[in-house]
Amino acid sequence: MIIFVYDHTFEGLLTALFDAYVRRTFPDKLLHETEPLPLFYNELYRVTTCTEKAERVWKALCRKLSKQATALITYCWLSEASEAPMLLMKYMKQIFDSKHSITTDFTNPVTLAVTQLGRKVSGERHRILQFMRFQKLADGTYFGIIEPLYNVLSLTIRHFQDRFADQHWIIYDARRHFGYYYDGIQVNEIAFTNVHQPALVTGKVDENLLDREERLYQTLWKNYFHSICIRERLNPVKHKKDMPVRYWKFLTEKN
Structure with a gap:
């Protein structure tokens, strides 16, 4: 050998x-x-x-x-x-x-x-593009957190850079404890000193750190999500297949 x-x-x-x-x-x-x-x-x-x-x-x-x-x-x-x-x-x-x-x-x-x-x-990679949810922080930065099975975060940078070219954002991999920050010009890899802080574990940013209108927009999104649901056509099995449960804790409409 x-x-x-x-x-x-x-x-x-x-x-x-x-x-x-x-x-x-x-x-x-x-x-x-x-x-x-x-x-x-x-x-x-x-x-x-x-x-x-x-x-x-x-x-x-x-x-x-x-x-x-x-x-x-x-x-x-x-x-x-x-x-x-x-x-x-x-x-x-x-x-x-x-x-x-x-x-x-x-x-x-x-x-x-x-x-x-x-x-x-x-x-x-495709599912990350579907299920990444951003929260607007008090300084105007958009923060998105996800926990992918594979190390695909780098494969999504170009999409978010094109989609949110005029905004500052952070995308973070909670499984591998690193992310990327876009300052409107370039993307840099980042890591947090304390990876066990609640926001990096649950995906829920402290309300004191959020933009003052963020909670309103989250509520509106949840209401929209529930209002378009047709109860007679509920199919939990298909729903979990299309939207895997492992992503739910990071989805605004599921919390």
Whole structure:
């Protein structure tokens, strides 16, 4: 068994692939630097992340693949699934080694697994765009909090930047404890010192920190949500399928 140990970053993964081609040995297992080594293995190689190597691999992938196919690789990585790094290592190796495109060959188990994982992440991104609810703070900043299954917050930035180009906003991932702040010009990644403060756990900002009209707008939205409901056509099962319960604590109309 050949083991590659790396820093568990996307750049680190691309560097590992570059080094594998240089060494002409490919890993049977990828491990994070903090993970314990198995009892038995034949060879251990420690990858030193190199931006230049990673960029060369990524540019080579971009030359061989469509934008949609390269996006799929990114989506698969952002799934944070335990099997994703090794899966992507095999997938990218097959892309480089094959004379024909494998990206639509769903008889290939690696292609199928990457595609299925990527679609799950893409679906989660779409749900974030649907279910993100913003609260206007006293300083005029709009604050939105969500708890996605996958690390998709970065995939929503362009949408919110285009949609709310003239407003200041924060979008925050309560599961991973980081977010993005848009000041009307650029987007910056942010993190809060106390991730256990109520607003970052429940999604409900203290009324003293809200804009004075925010509570009114929340009430109006709730009234509208309930008034358009046709009780004779209630279907709780479909409702929970279309609007998963895990998002409810962050939805204005559900609180």
